[in-house]
Amino acid sequence: MNAPLSKPVGAPVPIADQPDLDQGGRAIISFDGVSKIFPPRKDSAEVKAVDDIDLTVPEGAIVGVIGKSGAGKSTLIRLINGLEQPSKGKVTVDGLDIGALDERALRQARRSIGMIFQHFNLLSSRTAFDNIALPLEIAGTPRKDIPGIVTPLLDMVGLADKRDRYPAELSGGQKQRVGIARALATKPKVLLSDEATSALDPETTASIIALLKQINAELNLTILFITHEMSVVKKLADRVAVMEGGRIIEQGTTYEIFSKPQHATTKRFVGEVTGGNVPEWLQSKLLADYAPGRQAVIRIAFTGADADEPVLSRLTRAYGVDFNIMHGQIEYVADHPFGTLIASVTAEPELQAKLIADLTSTRNTVEHLGYVA
Numbered sequence: 001m002n003a004p005l006s007k008p009v010g011a012p013v014p015i016a017d018q019p020d021l022d023q024g025g026r027a028i029i030s031f032d033g034v035s036k037i038f039p040p041r042k043d044s045a046e047v048k049a050v051d052d053i054d055l056t057v058p059e060g061a062i063v064g065v066i067g068k069s070g071a072g073k074s075t076l077i078r079l080i081n082g083l084e085q086p087s088k089g090k091v092t093v094d095g096l097d098i099g100a101l102d103e104r105a106l107r108q109a110r111r112s113i114g115m116i117f118q119h120f121n122l123l124s125s126r127t128a129f130d131n132i133a134l135p136l137e138i139a140g141t142p143r144k145d146i147p148g149i150v151t152p153l154l155d156m157v158g159l160a161d162k163r164d165r166y167p168a169e170l171s172g173g174q175k176q177r178v179g180i181a182r183a184l185a186t187k188p189k190v191l192l193s194d195e196a197t198s199a200l201d202p203e204t205t206a207s208i209i210a211l212l213k214q215i216n217a218e219l220n221l222t223i224l225f226i227t228h229e230m231s232v233v234k235k236l237a238d239r240v241a242v243m244e245g246g247r248i249i250e251q252g253t254t255y256e257i258f259s260k261p262q263h264a265t266t267k268r269f270v271g272e273v274t275g276g277n278v279p280e281w282l283q284s285k286l287l288a289d290y291a292p293g294r295q296a297v298i299r300i301a302f303t304g305a306d307a308d309e310p311v312l313s314r315l316t317r318a319y320g321v322d323f324n325i326m327h328g329q330i331e332y333v334a335d336h337p338f339g340t341l342i343a344s345v346t347a348e349p350e351l352q353a354k355l356i357a358d359l360t361s362t363r364n365t366v367e368h369l370g371y372v373a
């Protein structure tokens, strides 16, 4: 199994100090100036699906790549397992330049790269056991050795009693467990996940996330997953890269990305799960300009130690203003408390600026959203 290297965790590092995901641990996957351009066709222009990406995944990490449909996530994953060749730059997996391998070497390299899929991709004519055994048969593993590998994998994914069931007799979560066991059969160094929980209900999603975290911890298996769901990133990833238009627009530890998102797209993704997105009823009331009698609406993201400080009471006493809480939520991200509050306050623009400066001087992120009458 993989060498037991320490897992890169630790205190949040400011984004400015963390331009890459390579803090701690040997790089097992790296993208070095990688672009993938699909040539023009009769009916469509050329597409830059991946555009000049630099990305480093440390061994033992769980990295989530999030982006909207068409952002380039699938192409990124297909460049890692050699299903696509880079138009420019280099993709390295465990020291191998994937784009430079011939067919035979690529087949060999793919045994170190497990993959799980949204729709499981199981063979319907094979039992759970035989689906898990398939990559071993392809790799030429002697028949007598196969049960000794497959049986412990069935145990690990909690399906010992389902070994002779066919996919049609299994639930979605059970099928994904077979998919995970099959991906682990050749003892990969990295596991790629393509929207592996997108077809599952929330409870089953949670159990698959727990299984992936357990496998990561027990085997020190590096996991890179692509998703469009920030809730999955929040629960599963140590580190996050946000993709848009083929580029990585932001990356950092999960806590960093949640507590101080920089890019508008990242803010929207984060807002989906932290309550930071402005609710529709409030959006329709927001006014752009100050006028006497209007209240300023501010959004405050409380992070780390500040999350449980009575910040608003302090400001009320210090400045003699009243806050009206309009929307809020407290979450735990990477085991840190993390809160979002949208509040209105009656104050002249000059006093508003002082309040915002005061709030910002702690580690909170404060945004002035507009005014309400």
Ligand SMILES: Nc1ncnc2c1ncn2[C@@H]1O[C@H](COP(=O)(O)OP(=O)(O)OP(=O)(O)O)[C@@H](O)[C@H]1O
Binding pocket: 038, 047, 048, 049, 067, 068, 069, 070, 071, 072, 073, 074, 075, 076, 228
């Ligand atoms: N083989 C191909 N030929 C031409 N264009 C392609 C090809 N594969 C992907 N693209 C284009 O590249 C862009 C990125 O696609 P990709 O599938 O990587 O995005 P994605 O983020 O995975 O989207 P989704 O979440 O919908 O799967 C899209 O504009 C897509 O149409």
